[in-house]
Amino acid sequence: MSSDKTAFRVSKKLFSRNSSIQQAIDEAPIGSVIEIDPGVYKEDIVIDKYIELVGVGNRENIIIQGVKSSSVTMKKGYAVIRNVTLKQPKEFGFDRGMDTVYIENGTLLMDSCSVLSGRGPGVTIDGDTAEPIIRHCELISRKNSAVINKGKGNVVFERCRFLSYAKGSPIIHILEGKPNFKKCTIIGNHTESCGIFVQKDANGKFEDCDIYGFDHEAAIYLWESSASFYRCKIHDGKHCGIIIRDGNGKFEDCSIFSFEKDAPAIRVTGKSAPLFYKTSIHNCKGGGIIFEKGGSGFIDKCQLYGFIFRPAIRIFEEAHPSILRSTIHDGNVEGIVSTSDGKGVVRDCELYSFTSYPIAAMNGAELDVLNCKISQGNTHGLFYSQRSSGMVQDCQLSKFKNAAAVHVSKAANPSLINCQIYDCFQGVQVMEHGRGKFERCVFWEIEQDEVWEINESNPEIFLCKEMNKDRGQYVIKDTAYSDGLLISNPKVNQIFEQVEQLVGQWKVKAKMRDVLHYLDYLEDRKRLGVKLMDETKIHGLFLGPPETGKEEMAKYYGQMLKEIGVIESDNLVKISHHEFASLDPFMSEQLLKERLEKAIGGLLFIDSIHLFPGELLALTLLPYLELIFKEDVAPTAIILAGPEKELKEGIEQIPLLKGHFEHEYIFEDYSPEDMMSIFFQLAKEEGYIIDDTCMSVLLREMHRIWSKKEEKSNRQKVIEYFQIVQMVQSQRCVQLPKQERSKEALMTIMPEDLAWKGEEPPSSFGNKEWRQKIKRISSSHDSKNN
Numbered sequence: 001m002s003s004d005k006t007a008f009r010v011s012k013k014l015f016s017r018n019s020s021i022q023q024a025i026d027e028a029p030i031g032s033v034i035e036i037d038p039g040v041y042k043e044d045i046v047i048d049k050y051i052e053l054v055g056v057g058n059r060e061n062i063i064i065q066g067v068k069s070s071s072v073t074m075k076k077g078y079a080v081i082r083n084v085t086l087k088q089p090k091e092f093g094f095d096r097g098m099d100t101v102y103i104e105n106g107t108l109l110m111d112s113c114s115v116l117s118g119r120g121p122g123v124t125i126d127g128d129t130a131e132p133i134i135r136h137c138e139l140i141s142r143k144n145s146a147v148i149n150k151g152k153g154n155v156v157f158e159r160c161r162f163l164s165y166a167k168g169s170p171i172i173h174i175l176e177g178k179p180n181f182k183k184c185t186i187i188g189n190h191t192e193s194c195g196i197f198v199q200k201d202a203n204g205k206f207e208d209c210d211i212y213g214f215d216h217e218a219a220i221y222l223w224e225s226s227a228s229f230y231r232c233k234i235h236d237g238k239h240c241g242i243i244i245r246d247g248n249g250k251f252e253d254c255s256i257f258s259f260e261k262d263a264p265a266i267r268v269t270g271k272s273a274p275l276f277y278k279t280s281i282h283n284c285k286g287g288g289i290i291f292e293k294g295g296s297g298f299i300d301k302c303q304l305y306g307f308i309f310r311p312a313i314r315i316f317e318e319a320h321p322s323i324l325r326s327t328i329h330d331g332n333v334e335g336i337v338s339t340s341d342g343k344g345v346v347r348d349c350e351l352y353s354f355t356s357y358p359i360a361a362m363n364g365a366e367l368d369v370l371n372c373k374i375s376q377g378n379t380h381g382l383f384y385s386q387r388s389s390g391m392v393q394d395c396q397l398s399k400f401k402n403a404a405a406v407h408v409s410k411a412a413n414p415s416l417i418n419c420q421i422y423d424c425f426q427g428v429q430v431m432e433h434g435r436g437k438f439e440r441c442v443f444w445e446i447e448q449d450e451v452w453e454i455n456e457s458n459p460e461i462f463l464c465k466e467m468n469k470d471r472g473q474y475v476i477k478d479t480a481y482s483d484g485l486l487i488s489n490p491k492v493n494q495i496f497e498q499v500e501q502l503v504g505q506w507k508v509k510a511k512m513r514d515v516l517h518y519l520d521y522l523e524d525r526k527r528l529g530v531k532l533m534d535e536t537k538i539h540g541l542f543l544g545p546p547e548t549g550k551e552e553m554a555k556y557y558g559q560m561l562k563e564i565g566v567i568e569s570d571n572l573v574k575i576s577h578h579e580f581a582s583l584d585p586f587m588s589e590q591l592l593k594e595r596l597e598k599a600i601g602g603l604l605f606i607d608s609i610h611l612f613p614g615e616l617l618a619l620t621l622l623p624y625l626e627l628i629f630k631e632d633v634a635p636t637a638i639i640l641a642g643p644e645k646e647l648k649e650g651i652e653q654i655p656l657l658k659g660h661f662e663h664e665y666i667f668e669d670y671s672p673e674d675m676m677s678i679f680f681q682l683a684k685e686e687g688y689i690i691d692d693t694c695m696s697v698l699l700r701e702m703h704r705i706w707s708k709k710e711e712k713s714n715r716q717k718v719i720e721y722f723q724i725v726q727m728v729q730s731q732r733c734v735q736l737p738k739q740e741r742s743k744e745a746l747m748t749i750m751p752e753d754l755a756w757k758g759e760e761p762p763s764s765f766g767n768k769e770w771r772q773k774i775k776r777i778s779s780s781h782d783s784k785n786n
Contacts, residue, residue, distance in 0.1 A: 610650020
């Protein structure tokens with residue numbers, strides 16, 4: 001006890017000077033310590049000044065119990081309560097459901113106390129200036145919440161134990177604010193309610209907590225709210241471990257395990273987008289995670305394993321999660337299942353050792369699988385069926401000894417590009433009107449003599465290589481499924497490879513491939529003197545939003561037309577109405593004629609023809625186009641580009657153009673994943689290094705700017721965002737000491753560069769932990785370069 005503090009003693013002993021705690025508080029000077037002897041003190045304690053209440057002896061025998069109001073009400077200031085038991089108030093022996101501890105304002109430090117509540121809540125924090133610190137306490141509720149947080153102040157619970165016997169109230173109920181729970185234990189063995197309930201824009205932070213034993217409701221329920229969990233254990237329950245409904249949340253370095261088969265460990269539904277980062281989800285009989293009803297989110301660098309009755313991840317009803325850099329393994333059923341119009345992206349993951357399919361898409365699902373390793377299964381590695389689709393690119397599939405590595409059936413239509421399939425019973429099985437595109441896939445060590453089993457189906461197969469068992473080398477078989485154009489014309493094949501490197505626009509690429517093959521077929525008929533039933537139509541409409549790659553795609557289209565002999569030159573000439581807006585009529589006419597003459601024999605790219613000045617269009621542009629249509633000049637390809645609705649309506653007003661543009665290419669604005677690829681391109685062009693820890697943050701930021709309703713194109717949004725990241729990164733780097741400014745450190749983009757939106761540098765910039773992180777990155781890059 002400090003020597004500068006006045007001590008008061010309260011006791012229930014006979015002849016004691018102070019038998020009332022409240023009286024001692026009222027009489028004691030500010031800063032006094034009031035020692036409390038064992039006994040039951042039935043009174044309403046109100047604290048409005050700096051005072052310390054300290055129980056002397058065993059806290060179970062030092063009981064404060066309110067009568068007409070809360071046992072303790074904190075009004076203002078700073079106070080300490082240590083080593084006492086606070087019981088639910090009772091008036092005339094009846095529990096009126098009042099708060100045991102009510103913190104209205106100020107800072108109340110509760111240390112090593114027990115809070116026992118009945119019908120009312122244990123601790124209620126109500127007031128934006130209430131900032132209690134509650135540590136080493138036990139909070140037990142019989143019929144209500146142990147904690148209700150309504151305030152927005154800095155609330156801390158540390159090393160506390162929470163227990164409830166309630167049927168309808170959560171143990172911890174956060175209505176507002178962002179309380180912080182550190183190293184706490186939340187036990188649900190006796191309750192029929194949930195453990196932590198965060199609602200309506202509230203938040204919370206939980207660090208190193210142990211949350212377990214919830215059999216009737218979720219251990220954690222986030223409803224239209226968010227909360228952060230770091231290094232927490234969430235385990236052992238018969239209901240869901242976590243439910244997120246129209247909310248967010250972050251789970252980092254957590255362990256989620258041992259949930260029974262009645263429900264999945266995690267359910268994400270509605271407009272939810274949580275992040276699970278470096279988290280382990282395992283040994284849950286009811287499966288790992290369900291995404292449903294449009295739910296999304298990120299699973300990044302996680303471990304999922306040990307699922308017995310349900311898959312590790314299930315995706316339903318327009319849900320669209322991103323599963324990144326995670327390992328998913330050892331299950332008695334499927335690994336990832338997308339069905340009932342579910343969507344999603346699986347990128348840079350490893351999946352192995354499943355009794356059923358590691359990845360399955362069914363019933364209209366759309367699941368993309370990129371740069372993944374999939375191996376060791378008792379049946380197929382990839383299963384696409386019932387009109388499902390998706391892009392499977394740069395994947396490895398191996399050690400499927402009992403069935404084909406890839407199965408496609410019932411009108412499913414996936415695209416497999418640049419995949420390696422080896423050490424399997426069979427390569428690909430396409431059945432029951434299955435479709436799909438298989439391009440540049442490589443097969444070896446396939447047990448069956450035939451890599452492909454195709455029944456009642458018509459997949460597209462381009463440049464797939466198979467190991468010739470007799471010769472021990474790769475060959476491209478000239479079968480009905482091979483791409484004769486690409487095999488016979490390496491230059492066209494090379495251009496197609498460049499086209500595939502363009503961001504997004506898979507539908508345009510597929511349509512262009514079909515058109516080129518048809519035009520090449522017509523050229524072969526010409527060379528052989530076979531009469532053509534149709535005229536060769538090489539012109540096209542490039543329809544869609546601006547800045548979606550239309551001009552670059554047209555450039556490659558012209559190059560391929562030249563290589564198959566349709567046009568003489570691969571020269572592309574672009575004209576746009578913008579060029580003539582500020583010129584006088586004579587100069588406009590001369591410039592346009594010059595451009596048109598230069599385009600003859602090559603490809604003419606006209607941007608927004610419907611916006612050209614009427615006189616210039618009628619007297620100069622259309623007459624030249626008529627010459628091209630009549631073939632009075634060397635064959636010339638024409639591409640009209642612009643927004644779909646406006647351009648089509650404009651063409652309807654120009655009779656000359658009708659009937660000449662059979663091929664329509666619909667360009668879609670870039671998706672968040674496409675925008676992420678654009679960001680990578682920009683960073684590479686500028687010489688930046690993107691740290692591995694950025695991936696989930698970057699994808700989340702791409703979703704954020706993608707969802708913004710602006711006039712700008714998605715590409716422009718990425719460019720502007722990248723410029724902001726450059727600025728933030730530079731401001732962060734100037735905080736580094738001179739000796740730590742290596743080239744790699746100055747060119748490395750970190751997560752804090754991506755998500756920061758303030759005007760001042762984040763407080764983490766320049767601190768010791770941050771500098772050590774930069775040093776590690778710098779040294780790792782130096783070692784790689786050496």
